[in-house]
Amino acid sequence: MFHQLTLENIMSDKIFAAGSCRCGAVTVTVRDKPKRMVQCHCTDCQKVTGTGHAANAFFAESDVEISGETSSYSVTADSGNTVTRHFCPICGNRMFHHNTGRPGIVTLPAGCFENSDWFAPQIVVYTRNRPDWDLTTNEVPNFEEMPPPA
Numbered sequence: 001m002f003h004q005l006t007l008e009n010i011m012s013d014k015i016f017a018a019g020s021c022r023c024g025a026v027t028v029t030v031r032d033k034p035k036r037m038v039q040c041h042c043t044d045c046q047k048v049t050g051t052g053h054a055a056n057a058f059f060a061e062s063d064v065e066i067s068g069e070t071s072s073y074s075v076t077a078d079s080g081n082t083v084t085r086h087f088c089p090i091c092g093n094r095m096f097h098h099n100t101g102r103p104g105i106v107t108l109p110a111g112c113f114e115n116s117d118w119f120a121p122q123i124v125v126y127t128r129n130r131p132d133w134d135l136t137t138n139e140v141p142n143f144e145e146m147p148p149p150a
Contacts, residue, residue: 016063019113021093026068028095028112034059035105037119039136042126042146044075048085048094052134055110055119064106070095077101079146123147 020027034057045054070086077083081101087094096108110119124136128144141147 021088023091029065032063039121039124041130
């Protein structure tokens with residue numbers, strides 16, 4: 001599923017981005033840029049983040065290395081797909097999730113990275129649920145729901 005993080009991999013592969021949970025028990029290393037970057041206003045993302053939207057980056061699973069134990073929680077999305085979110089069992093930090101409708105893709109929150117200056121949303125979804133106080137960009141396509149996969 002994920003590459004095993006080893007000193008050999010770190011020294012031989014280019015790292016696009018690296019991050020961790022708040023306590024450092026779970027780390028993530030990504031070898032290539034994201035396939036897509038999204039700001040999502042669905043009610044699940046609002047509850048998971050505790051704010052008006054999630055800033056998510058979608059990566060090829062083969063480019064992501066996770067180190068450390070995680071706990072998980074699964075829900076059924078409005079699409080009928082199962083979304084399994086993984087979080088640090090020590091500090092509770094959300095680390096990544098899988099969606100059965102996107103095989104081979106792992107979704108990571110931009111905020112888990114040490115530096116997320118590379119994050120630039122390409123679309124904003126579920127704007128029908130966007131709170132008036134949560135301002136996200138109108139410079140990219142905005143959708144009231146989730147559009148079909150690109």
